[in-house]
């Protein structure tokens with residue numbers, strides 16, 4: 332707690348009586364890369380805007396260090412934001428955009444010049460000083476936005492889906508660059524995305540949100556391996572989620588038989604959700620399997636086959652490197668470390684059944700963002 | 714080809730109602746009452762210089778007041794929800810649906826000696842004010858009459874300013890004052906120049922307002938002078954009236970040219986704002 336740069340305490344926000352954030356508690360450490368991850372509309376942008384000072388919470392407090400900043404206007408806060416869709420100043424060239432923060436702080440001319448040049452070389456935009464921002468590609472505009480925010484030397488940088496409008500290849504490159512920049516400069520990043528892969532690969536800490544509430548806070552490994560409920564298990568990667576009963580510590584029953592597991596601390600005979608990741612399942616001959624099922628469909632994915640297997644009417648997703656034709660009867664073996672037990676929640680029964688599986692669309696694009704303009708720009712981008 | 718032909722009706726219109734009248738004005742300006750070529754009319758401008766200066770002064774003052782009033786109004790409208798914007802713009806335009814003569818007459822009944830305003834003052838036990846027939850009354854009439862012409866161009870430019878750009882400015886440390894002068898003002902230049910042109914030009918040449926609200930104590934505005942000369946009894950008035958019209962026209966063109974210079978710098982960013 333003592334080295335936390337930003338603390339959100341019991342934050343609640345409603346717009347016109349509609350609750351958008353509730354019971355929001357988050358503490359962000361100095362130098363940390365924190366990602367707010369959740370589906371569109373879950374309140375990620377609202378959270379950033381509270382930190383940036385653009386909305387004040389209906390309830391709760393915001394601390395920068397020890398200081399309560401609830402009523403501090405945005406221009407007095409030591410954080411800078413990279414907005415969804417960049418929000419560059421259209422009447423200024425690249426240089427003036429980056430210099431803006433320094434000019435309003437009345438820095439002297441030599442200082443401004445030095446900082447702007449440094450920032451432009453940091454984001455690989457040297458030589459673009461006097462280009463109009465409207466003539467830049469999406470990727471380049473994004474870099475200007477980054478340089479503009481970093482020129483103020485913020486302690487904390489807020490990034491609202493900064494890469495969502497870029498195409499896949501460019502996005503991957505920028506992910507690496509942003510991560511490197513964050514390490515190099517030692518700045519705290521609060522990063523917003525609805526892309527779970529991006530969240531897992533970049534963050535120190537991931538905050539999984541849904542419906543205005545924090546579902547889980549943890550390292551990427553934690554939330555992948557130990558999801559707290561069916562929503563998190565389903566949103567982060569793929570999961571088969573089954574109804575089970577915890578017989579006693581380290582023993583769980585599902586599909587009519589008991590399995591050893593590594594989880595404990597549940598009541599005796601407590602109903603639970605059982606998560607089994609598709610890549611953890613070993614396929615064996617039917618006779619040696621804990622369970623047997625019939626392959627119903629197979630999709631080739633490059634690295635592996637996504638195989639849907641019917642176990643007594645409940646369909647599982649299994650990722651395997653071997654091909655099993657539809658109709659094949661297979662057996663599976665589940666080791667204790669492949670089984671993860673979760674408490675029942677409001678999300679139980681909503682996720683993790685692949686009965687109607689067909690190239691599931693996990694990541695609905697943010698409706699605010701259109702990709703049309705970006706596809707061409709990727710080619711001209713160096 | 715076909716597209717060019719679509720402009721033909723307008724071309725005819727221009728010829729009939731702009732080019733020919735202009736030619737006539739020019740012809741009157743350069744002839745005497747017998748119809749012979751002369752430059753004698755030109756020096757007569759000097760006799761009316763008071764009216765010219767007074768008109769420019771009233772026009773500039775009215776335009777300035779309109780700008781001061783309309784700018785915050787237009788900005789405040791432009792930051793609201795789309796529905797609220799539509800309603801408020803309607804309200805701004807509402808007076809334009811009423812005949813200008815009627816509006817000024819209404820204003821007259823408010824500010825006259827026994828008008829609404831003085832009644833109010835009386836009721837409050839305050840001394841009544843003499844307002845009718847002063848320059849103040851004329852300027853008030855102009856502002857009253859032309860305010861929508863300032864608000865609308867300002868609003869239409871401001872509504873295109875992305876709210877996130879203003880937030881970005883605050884985020885980078887700009888206080889309200891700096892956001893205004895470094896971002897909003899430069900981005901609204903096209904609206905300012907359009908608004909100034911649309912108010913200054915008609916208010917300098919207006920004759921209705923000063924005729925209804927002015928008096929013997931106020932200098933006659935140039936529009937009124939021209940009207941009088943053209944409606945006057947004998948032909949020589951036509952020739953002087955035409956010269957004055959030409960000078961007024963040149964002044965207006967000059968004003969528009971100056972405005973377009975200011976506008977030029979902001980042209981390049983139009984792509985971003987669309």
Ligand SMILES: Nc1ncnc2c1ncn2[C@@H]1O[C@H](COP(=O)(O)OP(=O)(O)O)[C@@H](O)[C@H]1O
Nearest residue numbers: 346347351369370371372373374375376377378
């Ligand atoms: N200014 C606002 N007025 C009313 N509702 C809003 C406003 N801003 C956001 N919301 C609502 O709050 C919810 C969360 O929005 P947001 O924080 O933008 O989500 P996210 O960034 O996770 O997609 C959404 O349902 C959205 O419609």
Ligand SMILES: [Mg+2]
Nearest residue numbers: 375376377415
């Ligand atoms: Mg958002």
